[in-house]
Amino acid sequence: GEEVAQTPKHLVRGEGQKAKLYCAPIKGHSYVFWYQQVLKNEFKFLISFQNENVFDETGMPKERFSAKCLPNSPCSLEIQATKLEDSAVYFCASSPGLAGGPGTDTQYFGPGTRLTVL
Amino acid sequence: SQELEQSPQSLIVQEGKNLTINCTSSKTLYGLYWYKQKYGEGLIFLMMLQKGGEEKSHEKITAKLDEKKQQSSLHITASQPSHAGIYLCGADIGGAQKLVFGQGTRLTINP
Numbered sequence: 001g002e003e004v005a006q007t008p009k010h011l012v013r014g015e016g017q018k019a020k021l022y023c024a025p026i027k028g029h030s031y032v033f034w035y036q037q038v039l040k041n042e043f044k045f046l047i048s049f050q051n052e053n054v055f056d057e058t059g060m061p062k063e064r065f066s067a068k069c070l071p072n073s074p075c076s077l078e079i080q081a082t083k084l085e086d087s088a089v090y091f092c093a094s095s096p097g098l099a100g101g102p103g104t105d106t107q108y109f110g111p112g113t114r115l116t117v118l
Numbered sequence: 119s120q121e122l123e124q125s126p127q128s129l130i131v132q133e134g135k136n137l138t139i140n141c142t143s144s145k146t147l148y149g150l151y152w153y154k155q156k157y158g159e160g161l162i163f164l165m166m167l168q169k170g171g172e173e174k175s176h177e178k179i180t181a182k183l184d185e186k187k188q189q190s191s192l193h194i195t196a197s198q199p200s201h202a203g204i205y206l207c208g209a210d211i212g213g214a215q216k217l218v219f220g221q222g223t224r225l226t227i228n229p
Contacts (some may be wrong), residue, residue, distance in 0.1 A: 043219040109161035
């Protein structure tokens, strides 16, 4: 598609429950990124993929967070045993993967999934 | 401490007035991106600056990146109600394509 699609728009989970978020990148884009936005517009990078391979996972809390980008399927971000502090808006972005080097590739963002953990 | 400092955090201007938002880093930026976020929505890409001294314009919005590639400004001329929202600067600081963001500037346009 022409836009990054994210589902669901809103997700409510009780503490300890699992949450799974989905992202369909723009068709033809090679890179997918996940960011977490908490209060006061604080964005935190979580993980990025180059096609189906993990590119950078330095931002992922590995104990409970996992992510996948499988061929012919939407990418997913899964949180096992959610905690109250996981409440945030989770944004997915995709980029074409230009060969121009760092800083040349524009990331296009989806509308986000608002996760509320009660 | 924030890797990207954005100022001001909040701005209220009269419709028709000009305004400027600044974004500063202590590190060299590989790419500087300006996004706009409407309340409760996703980020809309505005412009990307890569080269020192670069300047880009789109409609009434102009963005510049200084020669040292450590500071950028976003200037809106003759502001309109449609310009209201949160403006975010994002940058690839480490060259690894993951973006860091400023705190955002909440722009309100009064009629």
